Amino acid sequence: MEKIFLETIGEHQRIIYKVSRMYRNTPEDQQDLFQEIVYQLWRAFPGFRHESKITTWIYRIALNTAMASYRKQKSPVSITEHPPDLAEPIQAVSEREEWLFRALRTLSESERALISLYLEDYSYTEIASLTGISENYVGVKLNRIREKLKTLSTSSNL
Incomplete structure (x- = not known):
């Protein structure tokens, strides 16, 4: 499953970059949002039922994550699941x-x-x-x- 997820993210990472750049001003904040979106995609990936296009599913999660985290207060988060590491983007x-x-x-x-x-x-x-x-x-x-x-x-x- 991890290999398929990484391939999927690799093929469609420009969507995540675009959403990150639209919702954050600084490169650091954009990278943080990118990572949060990837984490949310990783958590949701086992439940993807292929009822919509993969790009539609990625957009829905990316936009929801960006908007939710934009409104959310910063607070410590305990993460027990770890998404696979992705290469550092070159932009x-x-x-x-x-x-x-x-x-x-x-x-x-x-x-x-x-x-x-x-x-x-x-x-x-x-x-x-x-x-x-x-x-x-x-x-x-x-x-x-x-x-x-x-x-x-x-x-x-x-």
């Missing part, structure tokens, strides 16, 4: 990409979740299913998010 980031993530971090948690799924080419139907909101409301929210990002890009306050 080269362009100036434009860094600006995009700074802009995305100005959005609310729910807006970040929606736009990250949209940027991954999920359909409105898939986004609605993942987030629990209607397909029409996905479209409305994404239009509002795009307008916010356009305003940010023209004002360049980041």
Whole structure:
């Protein structure tokens, strides 16, 4: 099971990186969130029933972990299970990409979740299913998010 998990995470780690960068500002905090997401995926992996795409399942856990840990008070945690070790990520980031993530971090948690799924080419139907909101409301929210990002890009306050 560990080998399959590591292969799965290796193939789809960019999803985890993206969510980590969207929800945390510093590289250290991003790495901490990345590790927390991997831990949560490791805990949930035995229960994955292949009823959805693996990327959908990873996104759901990653976003839920990011939003929950964002709101959670820091407190000591006792971990009895240990996920397998992953290699340290190597990230080269362009100036434009860094600006995009700074802009995305100005959005609310729910807006970040929606736009990250949209940027991954999920359909409105898939986004609605993942987030629990209607397909029409996905479209409305994404239009509002795009307008916010356009305003940010023209004002360049980041």
